[in-house]
Structures are given as structure tokens and as C-alpha cells.
Amino acid sequence: MNYRKFGSTELLVSEIGFGAWGIGGPSMAGNIPIGWGEVNDENSIAALRKAFDCGVNFFDTADFYGLGHSEELIGKVFSNNKDIIIATKVGHRLANDNSIFLDYSKRHILSACSESLKRLKRDCIDYYQLHSAKISHMENGECAEAMEILKSEGKIRYWGISLNTFNPFPEAEFFMKNKIGNGFQLVLNIINQKALPLLPEASQSGYGIIARMPLQFGVLSGKFSSDIKFANDDHRSFRLTKQIISEINEAIEKIMNEKPFQNVSKLTLSLSYILAFKEISTVIPGMKTPEQVLQNTSEKIQIDKSQLSKIENLYKSKFNKIVELMEKQG
8 A cells, every 4th residue: 555645734644545435324314315325334344444454544434424323333443543544524414304404613513523523432533524615604714713623622633625526616725715724625536527627736735635436436447337226225326327327337438448448447447547646645435345445455557647648638528528417417
């Protein structure tokens, strides 16, 4: 496993991190699935342990994943382990009618952090993130004030924001302009390259960068056909339509037919593509089983600038239309 500096912080993170949304298990916000369907806790625990054995030291979760269950599992496995780096998120909760409510008030952030610490069985969170907060949530200053209070109290070490899937720029620019926070989490993969222009400035400004959704809910690994049917309690049941899966599968084949990539797996290519950008601190594929851990932490390939250009040109000519389709889907 290789390790990279997380921006200007003291954190040295594994370039492959553990995306822990999936292990949270099935949960609903009204009639909206906010989990990835049924999971087996024993498999999840085995996956967490296998990841650590493979050199993974960065584990990314949120208090909303499984409504706290993902954090509980990480706490159960790593409560006494000081060699790992835990990142979690705050800002999503259920309203009285069981719908999703975005709450970035100082009161909620301070309270939610205490609850996350209990579930994680830790005294301090290494990296605390605002879960998809927008400019409107940050302009009154409560978000940053709450984070700085938590930092001064020793409950968090660093903090940042998990940015919007399709337009990460306004909030990132707000952070950089006001010189607040320490990192950004953003979507970056072969199909969705929208965040690429943000990388140089963010890195130069000292922000660590976490790349999420490297496999676009698993489609970029090549394991889904357009005929797959997800369970009703699986978030992908409405995110991944038959058309979207078909379009992505067709698009990824165009890359796999390029001479340099013909002998590598789609998963390896997808992760290697993101790691080719030196500004990326870590990439966090979702992992739910030890087998998935081994696949995601296997050796990566080197992708040079000319190969990156080929992928970028395909994005500009073809893949951006898929992103537009995904954005309309929500």
C-alpha cells in the first residue's frame, strides 16, 4: 500500500481508503432508500479487518450511513486502534416525518459529534466533514464556528466538506476564499470528471482531497448488466436506471479497447485512473466483503499523461452526456 499526505495536515493516508457507506446496511428516509440493501455484519467486520491487514488506514463513514450503524461497526473493530484514521460526516438527519433533513446548525453539529464519538468509541475524530453542505448553509458562519469549537475541545483534529456530486465548485471556492477547513471530498471517476479543474487550486491551497464514487456505484467495475434489479431498500434502485447502466457499460468498453488497457480489469483501470492525479490524497471505493477489499487493494497500473488525455477526450466527446443523464436522475 502506498500512502499520501492529506493536504497540509499531519495525516498520512493510504491511497486506497475504505468507503463505509455500504456496511451501514438498509435504512430508509420515508420511502427513499439511503442504504445499499441487506448486508451481513460478520462480512462487514471481516472486510474492515482485512482492509487494515492490507494496509488501509483511512476509513470514511457518516452518521447517516445506516443511521449510525456504519460508525458502530468501525467502533467495534477499531476502538483501541490508534493506527487508523477515521473520517465521518455530519449534517443529514431524519425529520419528525422521517424525511431527510439537512441540519448544519451549531447545536446539531456539536451534539451529533458527541454521538458519533460514542459509536466510534473514540475520544477524537481525525477528519470531520460537512455532509454536502451548500453555500446557504455556511454563510451564517455556524458551520465553521461549530467545527472550530470541536477542534479547540480536542474532539476533532481536522475538518472539511463533502462536496456536491455534480457541481463541487461554489462550496470549494467558498472554503478557499475564506481559508477555512482542511479538505474536500468530491466525486471523481472515469465517467464523471467534472471536478478535475478544481484539483490544482485545491491542492496548492493545502487541501487534502478524497475521491468518492470511483466505481460509480459499482458499474465501472463491469459487474452489472442493464438487466440487474436492485432491491427496493437499495439506494441504487433509483440511481442506476437500465439506461444509465447500459450507457456506462458501452462507454467503458471504448476505453478498454484502447491498446494500453486491454489486459487490465475495469476495476483496476478505474482506480488507477484516479490515482494518476497527484493531487488526490485517497480514493474510497465501497467495500462490504473481504473479497472486495482484496480486489480494491490489489496492485494498480501507471497511467501516463497521454493515456489520461485519451480518457479526457472520450469524456469530452461522449461521457459528459452520461453525466448529464445521471444529473437529471438525481
